[in-house]
Amino acid sequence: MIIGVPKEIKKHENRVALLPVGALQFKRNGHIVLVEKGVGEGSGFSDQAYKDAGATIIEDVEEVWKRAEMIMKVKEPIAEEYPHMKEGQVIFTYFHFAAEEKLTKAVVDSGCIAIAYETVEKKDWSLPLLIPMSEVAGRMAAQEGAKYLEKPLGGRGVLMGGIPGVPPAKVLVLGGGIVGVNSAKIASGMGADTIIMDINIPRLRYLDDVMEKNVRTLFSNEANIRRLLPSVDMIIGAVLKPGAKAPHLITREMLKEMRAGTVLVDVSIDQGGCFETSKPTTHDDPVYIIDDVVHYCVANMPGAVPYTSTLGLTNVTLPYAIQLANKGWKQALRDDDELLKGLNIALGKIVYKDVADTFGLKYTQAGEVL
Secondary structure (H helix, E strand, O other), X not given: OEEEEOOOOOOOOOOXXXXXXXXXXXXXXXXXXXEEOOOXXXXXOOHHHHHHOOOEEEOOHHHHHHHOOEEEOOOOOOHHHHHHOOOOOEEEEOOOHHHOHHHHHHHHHHOOXXXXXXXXXXXXXXXXXXXXXXXXXXXXXXXXXXXXXXXXXXXXXXXXXXXOOEOOOEEEEEOOOHHHHHHXXXXXXXXXXXXXXXXXXXXXXXXXXXXXXXXXXXXXXXXXXXXXXXXXXXXEEOOOOOOXXXXXXXXXXXXXXXXXXXXXXXXXXXXXXXXOOOOOEOOOOOXXXXXXXXXXXXXXXXXXXXXXXXXXXXXXXXXXXXXXXXXXXXXXXXXXHHHHOOEEEEOOEEOOHHHHHHHOOOEOOHHHXX
């Protein structure tokens, strides 16, 4: 199979979907790897390293897309990449379709095979290709939120850990999954008084056992959230419904219950955001203010730490990509239920129900395209 790796063109996205060591593994399995010139520079990997691993460096990105039978990316294709997608071509990347109807329709129209990192799922319901980036984003959420609590950046002027005689910041984390746990770990490690909310009681029991003593657990419902709003300094949105749009746990009207300078960090923004007032922002322009509440909604947070993020991501994606290349996409999906759950759209049909339901489009069972 011919594998193509184009450079990410989303603003400030410096990650790369395949490392030189991955190119070497593909070559040893008899495949051809085409990488766009400069593909790994943002993550610290040179063209020479790819050449040494047996990859072919291509100057023209259009040639990469045209020749490749499988495209490996980090982020979803953006509008200028839509014309490159073609019928029968496998695209293996983060898609987050439920947050973007235009992307969904473009992929349907192209006839390509869209296998989404974020919906590959193990038998225990864990999401192996989402976990490393969720770990990065969760840890960054507390770090970035702490920065925007500073008064010159619009925040309340509160230090996360306080000082002797002065209380620390109070941080509310909505969601007890991978993002939430990592957010709470960093926030509490900085000394903040941290509350983590979830609707899963067994999960809360577990977190109560393993988290630091300055992390408390609370069942998530509207009444409990509203009760906390006037006293928290930062809220981290860490809600995930795989493949579907995130629910709005904080409404526009609820902003009025918060103090001026409260910081909202919406890590769920890739799935549409869990705050009603959330809209995607960039690393260049990461925040905006509504009703005196600071919103940080950067849609590719891990892109700011590309070396760490790329290593974490490629550690888990490569084994699945090798399967797709060795067996072809149909056989690979038949043989691996985990990978099958990653199939969202194929040959013009939406085969992931939550995506179809989000936009009121026709759903087709995956078996019909296999």
